[in-house]
Amino acid sequence: MEEKHYIKWTDIVVAGKAYRRSISPGDAPEAVFGVSGENITAREYCNVHGLWKGEGQWA
Numbered sequence: 538m539e540e541k542h543y544i545k546w547t548d549i550v551v552a553g554k555a556y557r558r559s560i561s562p563g564d565a566p567e568a569v570f571g572v573s574g575e576n577i578t579a580r581e582y583c584n585v586h587g588l589w590k591g592e593g594q595w596a
């Protein structure tokens with residue numbers, strides 16, 4: 538990710554609990570969460586495009 542365009546943070550919400558990871562320019566645009574469940578909401582915040590949100594099941 539670049540200084541001008543990067544994901545500031547990403548999180549997931551599982552069973553009402555949020556798990557967040559901060560990401561910095563120069564990092565890979567990815568995060569690993571050691572949780573699983575149903576009806577997971579994933580969000581990320583990009584400094585250019587703003588908030589993205591998705592829902593579903595991820596293993």
Ligand SMILES: [Fe+2]
Pocket residue numbers: 542543583584585586587
């Ligand atoms: Fe973006």
